[in-house]
Amino acid sequence: xxxxxxxxxxxxxxxxxxxxxxxxxxxxxxxxxxxxxxxxxxxxxxxxxxxxxxxxxxxxxxxxxxxxxxxxxxxxxxxxxxxxxxxxxxxxxxxxxxxxxxxxxxxxxxxxxxxxxxxxxxxxxxxxxxxxxxxxxxxxxxxxxxxxxxxxxxxxxxxxxxxxxxxxxxxxxxxxxxxxxxxxxxxxxxxxxxxxxxxxxxxxxxxxxxxxxxxxxxxxxxxxxxxxxxxxxxxxxxxxxxxxxxxxx
Numbered sequence: 001x002x003x004x005x006x007x008x009x010x011x012x013x014x015x016x017x018x019x020x021x022x023x024x025x026x027x028x029x030x031x032x033x034x035x036x037x038x039x040x041x042x043x044x045x046x047x048x049x050x051x052x053x054x055x056x057x058x059x060x061x062x063x064x065x066x067x068x069x070x071x072x073x074x075x076x077x078x079x080x081x082x083x084x085x086x087x088x089x090x091x092x093x094x095x096x097x098x099x100x101x102x103x104x105x106x107x108x109x110x111x112x113x114x115x116x117x118x119x120x121x122x123x124x125x126x127x128x129x130x131x132x133x134x135x136x137x138x139x140x141x142x143x144x145x146x147x148x149x150x151x152x153x154x155x156x157x158x159x160x161x162x163x164x165x166x167x168x169x170x171x172x173x174x175x176x177x178x179x180x181x182x183x184x185x186x187x188x189x190x191x192x193x194x195x196x197x198x199x200x201x202x203x204x205x206x207x208x209x210x211x212x213x214x215x216x217x218x219x220x221x222x223x224x225x226x227x228x229x230x231x232x233x234x235x236x237x238x239x240x241x242x243x244x245x246x247x248x249x
Contacts, residue, residue, distance in 0.1 A: 023191075023192060023195040024196030025051075026053070028238060032180075035242065042064065043063070043101055045105050046106045052077070055082060056081070069089065070091050104133075104134060105126065105127060105134070111135045117171065124173050127245045133243045133244075139237050140160075147234065174244065175244045180242075182240070184235075185234065186234045188234060189232065193222050
């Protein structure tokens with residue numbers, strides 16, 4: 001487990017690779033997003049929104065969507081791609097929204113970075129009674145041998161370790177989270193795979209020589225597993241955790 005200062009450096013590193021994050025990170029499967037936010041949720045805030053990978057899936061007619069993100073570079077990329085979204089600088093521990101305004105809050109690939117007690121309190125503050133807190137992670141399926149080899153090269157991320165250890169436990173006034181999983185395949189090419197690797201916090205913060213060595217090993221692995229057209233099939237298991245705020249708030 002990294003020390004607190006190293007962990008903080010990783011948590012705040014993504015903006016330096018906003019373009020790689022946008023190009024390399026997977027979207028979220030529609031079935032998982034459908035369980036994350038109810039169709040009648042009219043005001044939704046995506047916290048730790050990054051470049052908008054999850055935010056884009058939350059758009060719906062008549063729905064107001066806020067994207068809360070601490071890194072201005074990431075938020076700029078999101079706003080350029082999703083102009084209808086209300087982008088706000090903020091964190092899970094300090095959400096720049098009024099009390100009780102949201103029907104749903106989402107965290108895509110971000111809850112593992114938060115301070116849980118403070119984030120739970122803020123979520124309870126900005127949600128209406130009966131509102132939902134949805135947490136989602138895309139995790140590579142390492143039961144596939146070549147994917148396990150990929151993890152050996154690039155190392156397990158904070159998210160992967162967090163979910164493998166059971167994921168979130170939420171305190172009152174939220175219900176215990178319901179956990180569901182969704183299996184799917186992502187098709188990508190070598191450059192997209194490399195962009196995904198480059199966007200990971202432990203790669204961003206690695207020494208230049210170490211990063212170059214990792215990317216070369218990934219490139220060699222990609223050459224082994226790509227089909228003749230250059231397509232790589234990367235299997236994922238998406239984890240959704242959904243909790244409901246007590247009706248009394």
